[in-house]
Amino acid sequence: MKVTPYEVKGKIDYEKLITKFGVKRLTPKLKRKLGDHHLLRRNIFFAHRDLEKLTDNFFLYTGCGPSGNIHLGHYIVWEFTKWLQDQFGCDVYFQFTDDEKFLYKNMSYDDIQNWTKENMLDVAAVGFNPKKTFFIVNTKHANLMYPEAIKVAKKLTLSTVKSAFGFTNETNIGSYFYTAMQTVPTFLPNILDGGKRQCLIPYAIDQDPHFRLTRDIVPKLGHQKPLSIQCKFLPALQGDGKLSSSVGNAIYLTDSPSQVKKKINKYAFSGGRDTVKEHREKGGNPDIDTSFQWLRYFEASDKVLDDIELKYKSGEMLSGELKLILVNKINSILAEHQKRREKVVLNQFML
Amino acid sequence: MKVTPYEVKGKIDYEKLITKFGVKRLTPKLKRKLGDHHLLRRNIFFAHRDLEKLTDNFFLYTGCGPSGNIHLGHYIVWEFTKWLQDQFGCDVYFQFTDDEKFLYKNMSYDDIQNWTKENMLDVAAVGFNPKKTFFIVNTKHANLMYPEAIKVAKKLTLSTVKSAFGFTNETNIGSYFYTAMQTVPTFLPNILDGGKRQCLIPYAIDQDPHFRLTRDIVPKLGHQKPLSIQCKFLPALQGDGKLSSSVGNAIYLTDSPSQVKKKINKYAFSGGRDTVKEHREKGGNPDIDTSFQWLRYFEASDKVLDDIELKYKSGEMLSGELKLILVNKINSILAEHQKRREKVVLNQFML
Numbered sequence: 139m140k141v142t143p144y145e146v147k148g149k150i151d152y153e154k155l156i157t158k159f160g161v162k163r164l165t166p167k168l169k170r171k172l173g174d175h176h177l178l179r180r181n182i183f184f185a186h187r188d189l190e191k192l193t194d195n196f197f198l199y200t201g202c203g204p205s206g207n208i209h210l211g212h213y214i215v216w217e218f219t220k221w222l223q224d225q226f227g228c229d230v231y232f233q234f235t236d237d238e239k240f241l242y243k244n245m246s247y248d249d250i251q252n253w254t255k256e257n258m259l260d261v262a263a264v265g266f267n268p269k270k271t272f273f274i275v276n277t278k279h280a281n282l283m284y285p286e287a288i289k290v291a292k293k294l295t296l297s298t299v300k301s302a303f304g305f306t307n308e309t310n311i312g313s314y315f316y317t318a319m320q321t322v323p324t325f326l327p328n329i330l331d332g333g334k335r336q337c338l339i340p341y342a343i344d345q346d347p348h349f350r351l352t353r354d355i356v357p358k359l360g361h362q363k364p365l366s367i368q369c370k371f372l373p374a375l376q377g378d379g380k381l382s383s384s385v386g387n388a389i390y391l392t393d394s395p396s397q398v399k400k401k402i403n404k405y406a407f408s409g410g411r412d413t414v415k416e417h418r419e420k421g422g423n424p425d426i427d428t429s430f431q432w433l434r435y436f437e438a439s440d441k442v443l444d445d446i447e448l449k450y451k452s453g454e455m456l457s458g459e460l461k462l463i464l465v466n467k468i469n470s471i472l473a474e475h476q477k478r479r480e481k482v483v484l485n486q487f488m489l
Numbered sequence: 490m491k492v493t494p495y496e497v498k499g500k501i502d503y504e505k506l507i508t509k510f511g512v513k514r515l516t517p518k519l520k521r522k523l524g525d526h527h528l529l530r531r532n533i534f535f536a537h538r539d540l541e542k543l544t545d546n547f548f549l550y551t552g553c554g555p556s557g558n559i560h561l562g563h564y565i566v567w568e569f570t571k572w573l574q575d576q577f578g579c580d581v582y583f584q585f586t587d588d589e590k591f592l593y594k595n596m597s598y599d600d601i602q603n604w605t606k607e608n609m610l611d612v613a614a615v616g617f618n619p620k621k622t623f624f625i626v627n628t629k630h631a632n633l634m635y636p637e638a639i640k641v642a643k644k645l646t647l648s649t650v651k652s653a654f655g656f657t658n659e660t661n662i663g664s665y666f667y668t669a670m671q672t673v674p675t676f677l678p679n680i681l682d683g684g685k686r687q688c689l690i691p692y693a694i695d696q697d698p699h700f701r702l703t704r705d706i707v708p709k710l711g712h713q714k715p716l717s718i719q720c721k722f723l724p725a726l727q728g729d730g731k732l733s734s735s736v737g738n739a740i741y742l743t744d745s746p747s748q749v750k751k752k753i754n755k756y757a758f759s760g761g762r763d764t765v766k767e768h769r770e771k772g773g774n775p776d777i778d779t780s781f782q783w784l785r786y787f788e789a790s791d792k793v794l795d796d797i798e799l800k801y802k803s804g805e806m807l808s809g810e811l812k813l814i815l816v817n818k819i820n821s822i823l824a825e826h827q828k829r830r831e832k833v834v835l836n837q838f839m840l
Contacts, residue, residue: 279632
């Protein structure tokens with residue numbers, strides 16, 4: 139198992155990650171502090187740092203690396219972040235790490251810039267409050283970001299960064315520097331307005347190496363350590379590893395209903411039996427069925443989900459029927475999303 | 490002998506540096522191409538890259554690392570750059586590497602910013618044409634600089650930078666990244682105005698590692714390799730190594746006449762004899778006399794300099810008299826400089 143922002147491979151053992159990364163399990167009490175959300179109830183957001191210290195004076199910070207279409211794995215974190223914004227009425231600082239993606243990927247600067255614009259539309263379309271949401275594009279806000287990033291960078295030795303991310307002597311110097319840029323939004327809002335707000339970062343667990351460094355460094359600069367809450371990856375449709383565009387069967391926020399249907403029917407690993415007869419007799423296995431697992435991420439109602447589980451396990455519901463439920467659920471989410479995306483006025487969101 | 494932007498030590502052998510760094514000697518023909526300046530005549534600007542390719546369509550680029558008062562060693566390069574601007578009527582892009590100094594020195598960000606402002610006054614006071622001179626402050630122009638710097642950084646591996654500058658595993662990641670920022674002004678003016686001008690960089694030879702990397706990288710980004718011209722260091726008053734603020738006996742552009750007199754009288758290594766009698770008989774040795782060596786940098790008239798040399802060698806001129814000539818020369822340069830400094834309007838110079 140390898141989990142870094144730049145590579146996720148092997149079977150993910152989240153219990154091991156809790157120990158390895160030094161995060162803590164989310165307790166029922168801490169979950170109640172945030173409110174009632176199916177991603178909390180189902181332990182998809184499963185870990186945290188310092189959440190017990192959360193006051194009512196905080197902002198949220200999360201981000202996106204723009205190098206392609208946004209898939210549903212990204213959406214999960216953002217939808218949850220938007221929900222937190224609604225719950226607490228707080229500001230969201232959303233960082234677009236165009237520098238990171240340019241430095242790390244074999245893509246042109248212009249392509250990255252195009253994806254940045256496309257991705258901004260998708261983020262805005264999640265439904266963030268434009269009055270309380272501030273997009274930071276690293277290359278566009280460099281006048282604010284770079285002076286703070288060098289203060290972070292001064293505290294980070296080469297060997298620290300090398301081991302945190304598994305970089306080599308052949309890694310470019312921009313990739314080494316970049317983690318300093320990802321630290322800055324944890325304290326930038328306080329620099330901009332002179333406030334003392336806490337920073338709470340929701341993120342998928344692979345981003346943890348960045349924020350472990352962040353928490354080491356920012357107190358040395360006189361800032362508070364950010365609080366954080368980590369989620370599990372949305373599994374890939376075929377059932378193994380993290381959903382990722384590079385695997386080729388991700389579902390994108392811009393996919394059409396027929397594309398969604400085709401991908402789910404083709405790739406979603408089934409927990410059903412080999413024949414209808416056998417399935418009716420013995421029932422399906424939801425634990426290994428990606429369609430069911432995805433519904434845990436996307437179907438908010440426990441009642442509906444429990445009902446599906448029961449019927450699938452008993453053999454009353456066939457694999458194809460389960461897939462159709464997922465197809466319809468995703469397509470209804472995407473239809474709403476795409477409608478909102480049409481109406482986005484981007485400059486309302488810029489820092 | 491070690492010559493990098495971050496450390497100069499040992500006795501400097503410029504002939505060896507020509508081979509080691511792969512620069513070429515300035516030929517009489519190339520010198521004539523630039524014009525008649527005593528720093529060329531006396532081989533203080535002594536080496537170059539690609540100067541034979543210089544057309545009449547170029548801009549000058551040089552810079553300053555703001556971490557203290559400006560000493561006369563810096564002044565030499567700038568005064569020569571100003572003279573080139575006058576000769577050719579070309580633009581000068583002047584970079585203040587406040588990020589570099591912050592990252593490399595044990596100084597606070599605010600202190601570096603104060604020095605940046607002070608140093609800008611000194612640079613402007615050299616007499617650059619405000620209409621054709623553009624100050625770049627790395628942290629203040631990061632919106633222009635950082636997006637280009639990451640394009641450079643993407644082409645530079647860790648191991649390349651590590652060996653070019655002699656960095657270690659304990660060096661901070663900002664220092665590693667920084668060289669990308671020093672490359673950008675070699676092509677930024679063309680990006681800003683869509684032009685195709687050549688870039689000519691006058692610099693003291695210790696900056697060569699930056700620009701060797703620059704010349705490797707920028708063609709890969711579709712830009713022309715910069716041309717360059719290198720000078721020797723102004724020797725330290727006590728006679729060994731490079732003049733440097735860290736040695737403690739540098740003469741600053743802001744020094745008062747009495748400070749200049751005190752420093753030269755106290756520190757300038759003399760080529761005179763032990764007694765007046767012996768000096769009158771055998772004469773002084775100008776080759777090892779720092780006051781005479783400094784006059785080679787600051788006294789533009791060959792006639793005056795030859796006359797001093799003759800009299801000093803013959804014993805007619807005593808060490809104290811030679812020192813006084815240097816004191817007066819420096820003080821007259823500084824008096825003019827300080828007068829101009831009072832009148833500088835900085836924002837006329839900002840990019």
